[in-house]
Amino acid sequence: DSGVTQTPKHLITATGQRVTLRCSPRSGDLSVYWYQQSLDQGLQFLIQYYNGEERAKGNILERFSAQQFPDLHSELNLSSLELGDSALYFCASSGTASRASGGVWNEQFFGPGTRLTVL
């Protein structure tokens, strides 16, 4: 158990609809990342938040938006859903970055994911 929770686990909806995915990071982690994983495109970085503010953006569509709340949980909103949006959506959290030998990194802990099916 990574300590990151995601709800719901499964979501089935129709094209054109809007859904909200929720993520609670590990206790104490300030950063939250959202990823999309589909069979043909691997794990794609969508967006990162740090302590409520957007920190980095990846391949996130304009129909998608996210936010991180004061209690640090995050929500990913997907609207005008299309068949191609069907995928696994993962949230990850990380704590303080580590530094050594000129490198900087953090460890990301992933939640169990939300499987979205758009019919």
Added chain:
Amino acid sequence: TQLLEQSPQFLSIQEGENLTVYCNSSSVFSSLQWYRQEPGEGPVLLVTVVTGGEVKKLKRLTFQFGDARKDSSLHITAAQPGDTGLYLCAGGATSGTYKYIFGTGTRLKVLA
């Protein structure tokens, strides 16, 4: 755009065999991580390498970061069925965003 390509994409081997998975890019990364993912679950971090040329060992798994910090390899000795899964490498951005780019993945199946 930073891209990470993994090879091979699929690998099916017998228990006890050795294997190497490669992760290559034309970009420099501040760090390189390897994850293993099992069906229906999120990726789990195995290791982080930071220094060019760094080698880390985790039981039967050996990870190496290329000297130029553009590539990495994962070597598994005497593979076991429990090693079955999707192996992902992830490169850390050199800027301060701590954004990670994930590789295309290697799906490993170890047969008993």
